[in-house]
Amino acid sequence: xxxxxxxxxxxxxxxxxxxxxxxxxQRVTSVALVPLSIWFLVSLLSLPSFDHWVVSAWMAQSSSxxxxxxxxxxxxxxxxxxxxxxxxxxxxxxxxxxVTLVAITFAHVLIAAAGVLAVLKVALRSAQ
Amino acid sequence: xxxxxxxxxxxxxxxxxxxxxxxxTQVRAVRIYRFNPDSGENxxxxxxxxxxxxxxxxxxxxxxxxxxxxxxxxxxxxxxxEGICGSCAMNINGVNRLACxxxxxxxxxxxxxxxxxxxxxxxxxxxxxxxxxxxxxxVKPWLQTRTPAPPDRERxxxxxxxxxxxxxxxxxxxxxxSTACPSYWWNxxxxxxxxxxxxxxxxxxxxxDEATGERLDELEDPFRLYRCHTIMNCTDVCPKDLNPARxxxxxxxxxxxxxx
Numbered sequence: 001x002x003x004x005x006x007x008x009x010x011x012x013x014x015x016x017x018x019x020x021x022x023x024x025x026q027r028v029t030s031v032a033l034v035p036l037s038i039w040f041l042v043s044l045l046s047l048p049s050f051d052h053w054v055v056s057a058w059m060a061q062s063s064s065x066x067x068x069x070x071x072x073x074x075x076x077x078x079x080x081x082x083x084x085x086x087x088x089x090x091x092x093x094x095x096x097x098x099v100t101l102v103a104i105t106f107a108h109v110l111i112a113a114a115g116v117l118a119v120l121k122v123a124l125r126s127a128q
Numbered sequence: 129x130x131x132x133x134x135x136x137x138x139x140x141x142x143x144x145x146x147x148x149x150x151x152x153t154q155v156r157a158v159r160i161y162r163f164n165p166d167s168g169e170n171x172x173x174x175x176x177x178x179x180x181x182x183x184x185x186x187x188x189x190x191x192x193x194x195x196x197x198x199x200x201x202x203x204x205x206x207x208x209x210e211g212i213c214g215s216c217a218m219n220i221n222g223v224n225r226l227a228c229x230x231x232x233x234x235x236x237x238x239x240x241x242x243x244x245x246x247x248x249x250x251x252x253x254x255x256x257x258x259x260x261x262x263x264x265x266x267v268k269p270w271l272q273t274r275t276p277a278p279p280d281r282e283r284x285x286x287x288x289x290x291x292x293x294x295x296x297x298x299x300x301x302x303x304x305x306s307t308a309c310p311s312y313w314w315n316x317x318x319x320x321x322x323x324x325x326x327x328x329x330x331x332x333x334x335x336x337d338e339a340t341g342e343r344l345d346e347l348e349d350p351f352r353l354y355r356c357h358t359i360m361n362c363t364d365v366c367p368k369d370l371n372p373a374r375x376x377x378x379x380x381x382x383x384x385x386x387x388x
Binding site (some may be wrong): 005006007009010011012015016017018019020021023026071085088089106 | 169244259260261263265266282314315317318345346347348350351352353354355357378380383384387
C-alpha cells in the first residue's frame with residue numbers, strides 16, 4: 001500500500017537535470033540528415049546503372065565515401081535517440097527499460113561501425 | 129508496458145434508457161457514462177431522452193435538467209456556469225471541454241458525455257484530480273524572490289512584462305489539456321503534463337520572479353518535461369484558448385539557450 005503524499009509521488013526521486021542534450025542532439029541530427037539523405041538519394045538515382053562496379057566506383061570517390069560515412073553515423077545516432085524516446089514512453093518497468101536501452105545502444109554502435117567498415121573496404125580497395 | 133485496453137472492471141456496459149416525457153417536442157439523446165463505486169458493478173452508458181425545449185442551451189444545462197427531473201443520482205462537478213472555475217470539464221462527443229460553455233447546438237448527433245480520459249473515476253463524471261493538483265503544486269506556483277519587496281509599494285512590472293504572463297496566467301486548471309495528452313496518459317506518474325508546465329512557464333517568464341534557474345533545473349528531466357512530443361492536443365482543446373504547447377516549446381528553447 002502506497003501511503004506517500006500525492007506531492008511526494010510527483011516529486012519522486014527529483015529532477016534528473018538532463019535531457020536537454022538528448023533533445024538538442026535529436027534536432028541537430030535531423031537537420032543534418034536533410035541534406036545528407038537528399039544527397040544520398042539523388043546521387044544513387046543519378047547513377048547510370050546499379051551494377052556492382054558502377055556503385056563501387058561511385059563509393060570509391062573520396063567525396064562519396066566521406067559523405068556516406070557521415071550519413072551512416074548521423075542516421076545511426078538519430079535512430080538511437082529516437083528509439084530511446086519510444087522505449088522510455090512505453091516500457092515502464094525500470095529493469096526492462098534499462099536493459100532495452102543498453103541493447104539498442106549496442107545494436108546502433110554495431111550498425112554504425114559495420115556501415116563505416118563497409119564503405120572503407122570498398123573505398124580503400126579501389127584506391128589501390 | 130503501456131496498457132492499451134481498459135482494465136476488466138473499467139469496461140463499459142450497456143445502461144438504462146430513460147424515455148422522454150409524453151408531449152416532448154425536441155428530443156435529443158444524451159448518453160452519459162455512469163459509475164458508482166459502491167455498487168461493485170462495471171461502469172455503464174445510460175441514455176436520457178431530453179426535451180431540449182425544456183432546458184437551457186448548454187450541455188451543463190442538460191446535465192442539471194436530467195439530475196433535477198430524471199435521475200437525482202447523476203453526479204458531476206459544476207459551479208460558476210461561465211467558464212471560469214473549470215469544475216465541469218468533461219469529455220463531450222470525444223473532446224475535452226467545459227460543459228457550461230459548450231452549446232448543445234454545436235454538437236452533431238447524440239450527445240455523449242464521459243469523464244476526463246485516463247483519470248481514476250470517483251463517481252459518474254467526477255474524476256480524481258489529486259495527482260493533477262499535486263503536479264501543479266510541484267512546480268511551486270508562487271513568486272520566489274531574494275530581493276525584498278519595496279517597503280512602500282508592490283513589486284513593479286512594465287506593461288510588456290505583464291503582457292507576457294497575462295495569457296498563461298489565465299489558466300483555470302480544468303485539466304482538459306493534460307487529460308487530452310497521449311503522453312500524459314502513458315506517463316502521468318512522471319510527466320508533469322501541459323497544465324503544470326504552462327503554470328511553470330508562467331512563473332519562469334514572470335519578470336518579478338528570481339528563481340528562473342532553479343525552476344528550469346527542476347524541469348530539465350527526460351520525463352517531467354521531455355515526454356512532451358509536440359502532439360498539441362493540449363492547445364487544441366483548451367477552453368480558454370491558451371497555448372500550453374507553445375509554453376513547453378519555449379521552456380525547451382530556454383534550456384538549450386542556457387547551455388550555449
